[in-house]
Amino acid sequence: MDDLYIRKVCEGDTNAFRYFLKEYKDMAFSIAVSVVKDPFLAEEVVQDAFLKTFNGLPAFNKRSKFSTWFYRIVVNESLMRLKRIKREIVSFEGLPGHNLSGEDLPDNAGETGNEGLLDSIREEEQSRLINKALERLDPRESLALRLFYLQEESIKGVCELTGWSEANTKVILFRARRNMFALLRTAMKTNP
């Protein structure tokens, strides 16, 4: 389907690009907001990414999937924006009472009691809690989690999209998962 619309856009049918907007805007927004942590900035990032994609479409070589190519643009735009604004995103690692850096947690910190914790979260609460926790997570960690679990990318896929090394990606994912559980546990305590 993507190929058909790529051809249409390349033949001059600008309106055919709406297909890509409809199809990819939500995932692109999720990726961007993971990094920049602000919905308005994320909207700008996604718009810029779509613009770059539109301009680069004639040069798209189809060696990779369109989605991989596009999400790589979104990730790069998000990281570039994060650098540019130099905004201090308060990482939860630095917050008092949330000292969850990898060194301070036991190896099974993320595992113990996870089953009970996960089961106790009601369906309707899941989305809200997960997204709140992701919002507080370090940009790289929330990005890795969304790409790995939501976009169902492999470790290699995450590396391809982010430019991180494989070892780095695994460490980020490991920490992200553990910190996520810790955040969910905290959230459950404050909102039983």
Next chain:
Amino acid sequence: MPDEEPNNHKKTGRTGDGPAGDASEKRFAGLMKNSLLPMPFSNFEDDTMWKIEQNLRHRKNIFKDLKLSGLFFGLGTSFGLLINTLLLRNQLLPPGFSPGQLVLPFQLLFVLFVILQLEKIVRLAIKMKTGSGN
């Protein structure tokens, strides 16, 4: 980036192995499926399409400018070469001037203009290629 995590964790990025770890991983993966954030701005598609059309129009204008620049650059260069040749043949020399007095400054000026204009055209071409609005 500290690398103290146990080796089995590094292989998968997971926090636990074994049946309990697998179940937890599956449950977590299931939970993470709820982390998709829908675009909250209802006019996002229209805004983006408007931006794309503006950008297209802008690029078309740049292309037009680029064509005109090329044309006048070609005309100017040819005209400059012609004057240069005529000067060298003493056909255009005003009375009282020797070729050495006029030809060298003219040639220097000519080369300077060619380089400056060429640089501007190259910049315009790059701007068009990247689609930059600035």
